[in-house]
Amino acid sequence: GKGCWTGFEVGWAVEDKEVPLRVCHDVKRKALTNVEFKLCDSMANMYVALTCVLACGLDGIVKQASLRQSLTGLSADDKRALAQVPKTFEEALDLLENDEFLTKKVLGTELSRAYLAVRRADAKRAESMSLEDEVAEARDKA
Numbered sequence: 001g002k003g004c005w006t007g008f009e010v011g012w013a014v015e016d017k018e019v020p021l022r023v024c025h026d027v028k029r030k031a032l033t034n035v036e037f038k039l040c041d042s043m044a045n046m047y048v049a050l051t052c053v054l055a056c057g058l059d060g061i062v063k064q065a066s067l068r069q070s071l072t073g074l075s076a077d078d079k080r081a082l083a084q085v086p087k088t089f090e091e092a093l094d095l096l097e098n099d100e101f102l103t104k105k106v107l108g109t110e111l112s113r114a115y116l117a118v119r120r121a122d123a124k125r126a127e128s129m130s131l132e133d134e135v136a137e138a139r140d141k142a
């Protein structure tokens with residue numbers, strides 16, 4: 001969220017640490033050199049997450065989709081008008097469940113159904129946990 005260097009608007013920018021997708025500029029080489037994707041955390045299955053990110057990027061290339069306008073230089077009012085990333089895990093799962101491209105074409109119906117069931121069970125169990133319980137569980141699993 002805001003102030004956490006993860007970004008909360010759907011978008012990208014060059015050298016802006018407050019966006020979910022940051023394009024980095026190498027001053028010495030005077031080139032755009034890499035991309036930081038900051039919407040995954042330790043809760044994510046990295047294989048599923050990376051598969052979805054790469055599939056969406058490839059789909060955009062194949063369809064020759066236009067790149068959204070960079071968030072660089074947008075006013076706070078303009079940014080407020082943009083779509084925002086999900087604020088809760090449950091909201092993210094709802095968005096995934098309703099995304100036919102990801103659930104049917106990329107992951108497949110069977111994997112999507114199983115993944116969503118497991119992650120919804122995780123979310124339900126986490127509702128009753130305190131922050132201290134979550135930290136202790138993460139520490140014990142590390």
